[in-house]
Amino acid sequence: MMKNRFIFSLPVILLAFLFSINLEAQNYFDNFPVKADPKLVGNNLCKRLLETKHQLYFDKGIHYAEVCTWYGALRFAEQTVNKDMIKKLRARFELLFEIEKELLPPPVHVDQNMFGCLPLRFYSITKDKRYLDLGLPYADSQWTLPKNANEEEQKWNKKGYSWQTRLWIDDMYMITIVQSEAYKATGDVKYINRAAKEMVLYLDELQHDNGLFFHAPDVPYYWGRGDGWMAVGMTELLASLPDNDSNRARIMKGYQLMMKNLKKYVNTDGLWNQLIDQPDFWTETSGSAMFAYAMIIGVKNGWLNNEEYAPIARRAWLGLCNYLDSNNDITEVCVGTGKKNSKEYYLKRPRIAGDYHGQAPILWCAYALLEK
Structure with missing residues (x-):
């Protein structure tokens, strides 16, 4: 009798064991130590952003890196239903309608046009039409050829791409984020369709067989933050793109190929180096945070295998939190970096703390981890 009872209990024990494994798999993004909550x-x-000054382009026009951070703070405040924080972030923006109006970036360059994602996000939250009226022209003007367009810009426009197309890898966040937010604000599929078409162009032209991207075609180095822009650009686009979009499969293929290969280059900090594939380089936090964000969203949406990628993303988040100083500034952020065909150049780039290029993707990771 005892023997039969034991045999009968085996399936129950097995089920309990399997359940415990599944439960553990779901907890990769929970139960963080206090420092990494x-x-x-x-x-x-968010508080750190509110106490800092605007970052400007040559003393005029808010810089895209601040926009990315502000946008991240707003998304975080939404995710945590922090109405007081949204109110404070909105108060910072309200000045741009009147007192600080001269700080609005002119919609004449891909980096400046991405500013539109911020008022468009505010519109989605508040339904205050002033935000829509301010933000939408930044999205529309990316596909409106200016009268003084040069030959290259005219060529891209004639092919149906943005006249701001440069085949620079950071474009694939700057273009896709404002077009995605325009789509969310209006429901007009032209915005998301044009962003998807643009992304496929960049993937076909620039992605290598290893899933990564050179900083530029004539600069054969996989620079962390540069590749990070591609990672988060694909991530944001896939999160907004309808399932039946004809370009979705191509973008998903590019995204998954990149994530698969990034796994190979995780360093001893659980992060990625300034040049991704160079083990003798230093840990760079802005690109690392972008890769972490892309993986967190990928796991949560089922684009990436939980057991394969969630531990990597968790370890990256914990590693990033180790680089936050007492001022809530992320350290080891590479300064703004133009292309140069020199490995030594990338090795010796200055590293700073609190730069918006780094603050932004840490905020993105924070709200991504809290999404259900």
Whole structure:
């Protein structure tokens, strides 16, 4: 009798064991130590943004890196239903309608046009039409050929691409984020369709067989933050793109190929180096945070295997939190970096703390970890 009872209990034990494994798999993005609690980290970085000055282009026009951070803070405040934080972030923006109007970036360059994602996000939250009226022209003007367009810009426009097309890898966040937010704000599929078409162009032209991207065609180095822009650009686009979009499969293929190969280059900090495939380089946090964000969203949406990628993303988040200083500034951020065909150039780039290029993707990770 005892023997039969034991045999009968085996399936129950097995089921309980399998359930415990599944439960553990779901907890990769929970139960963080206090220092790495996404809600605490996110709140601290939002407060840090509110106490810092604007970052400007040559003393005029808000810089895209601040826009990325502001956008991240707003997404975080939405995710945590922090109405007081949204109110403070909105108060910072309200000045741009009147007192600080001269700080609005002119929609004449891909980096400046991406500013539109911020008022468009505010519109989606508040339904205040002033935000829509301010933000939508930044999206529309990316596909409106200016009268003084040069030959190259005219060529891209004639092919149906943005006249701002440069085949620079950071474009694939700058273009896709404003077009995605325009789509969310209006429901007009032209915005998301044009962004998807643009992304496929960049993937076909620039992605290598190893899933990564050179900083430029004539600069054969896989620079972390440069590749990070591609990673988060694909991620944001896939999160907004309808399932039946004809370009979705191509973008997903490019995204998954990149994530698969990034796994190979995780360093001892659980992060990625300034040049991704160079083990003798230093840990660079802005690109690392972008890769972490792309993986977190990928796992949560089922684009990436949970057991394969969630531990990598968790370890990356913990590693990033180790680089936050007492001022809530992320350290080891590579300064703004133009292309140069020199390995030594990338090795010796200055590293700073609190730069918006780094603050932004940490905030993105924080709200991504809290999404259900």
